[in-house]
Amino acid sequence: MAESPGPAADQVLDCTGLQCPLPVIKTAQAVKAIEVGQVLELLATDPGVEPDMRAWSGRTGNDLLGITRQGEVFHVLIRRAR
Amino acid sequence: MWAGDSEGKVLYVQTHGITDPGRCATPFFLAASAAAMECEVMIYFTMYGPTLLRKDVIDKIGPKGEQGQPLRYFIEQATGLGVRLLVCQPSLDLNDLRLDELIDGVDMIGGAAFNDLALTADAVISF
Numbered sequence: 234m235a236e237s238p239g240p241a242a243d244q245v246l247d248c249t250g251l252q253c254p255l256p257v258i259k260t261a262q263a264v265k266a267i268e269v270g271q272v273l274e275l276l277a278t279d280p281g282v283e284p285d286m287r288a289w290s291g292r293t294g295n296d297l298l299g300i301t302r303q304g305e306v307f308h309v310l311i312r313r314a315r
Numbered sequence: 316m317w318a319g320d321s322e323g324k325v326l327y328v329q330t331h332g333i334t335d336p337g338r339c340a341t342p343f344f345l346a347a348s349a350a351a352m353e354c355e356v357m358i359y360f361t362m363y364g365p366t367l368l369r370k371d372v373i374d375k376i377g378p379k380g381e382q383g384q385p386l387r388y389f390i391e392q393a394t395g396l397g398v399r400l401l402v403c404q405p406s407l408d409l410n411d412l413r414l415d416e417l418i419d420g421v422d423m424i425g426g427a428a429f430n431d432l433a434l435t436a437d438a439v440i441s442f
Contacts, residue, residue: 254392262351292323
């Protein structure tokens with residue numbers, strides 16, 4: 234598998250195989266558990282994860298650094314901003 | 316009744332009860348998603364909705380019957396994220412229920428309080 238672009242993640246959250254709304258809920262909890270400025274990488278296979286994480290980031294004011302897809306797995310990089 | 320310290324306030328309304336299990340879980344997981352987006356969230360159970368909160372029911376039904384998670388899983392996912400659950404007395408009467416037959420943490424309101432919540436919410440979503 235190719236390396237994901239963007240900054241290295243401080244923490245990886247594996248939500249592969251989980252359906253909506255679990256990736257959103259687990260991401261919200263995981264971002265609260267890292268420090269402001271740190272980066273979380275979410276791995277998910279739910280096909281709705283891209284619009285969901287754009288909506289979640291916009292709503293919560295955290296930074297969505299990028300979304301890439303490798304095979305079935307979406308890699309979502311989020312920086313805790315507040 | 317809204318604490319008002321969140322960016323968004325969402326009120327869900329559940330009118331369906333235990334006779335239609337396929338409709339039992341969605342309000343809970345949408346509410347959980349909204350809470351994860353840092354919204355303040357309540358679910359108001361009216362008409363047959365309060366039957367979904369019966370202590371003796373939540374382990375016995377689920378949206379996909381035997382195949383999936385029981386209703387308790389969806390309720391606890393939502394309440395664990397801070398979603399508040401509300402009922403009104405007439406809908407308890409309609410279903411011959413008392414508040415002590417429901418799971419813990421359900422608050423009783425009335426029609427005026429419901430309408431006030433709806434008027435001051437950012438979104439009201441009814442099922």
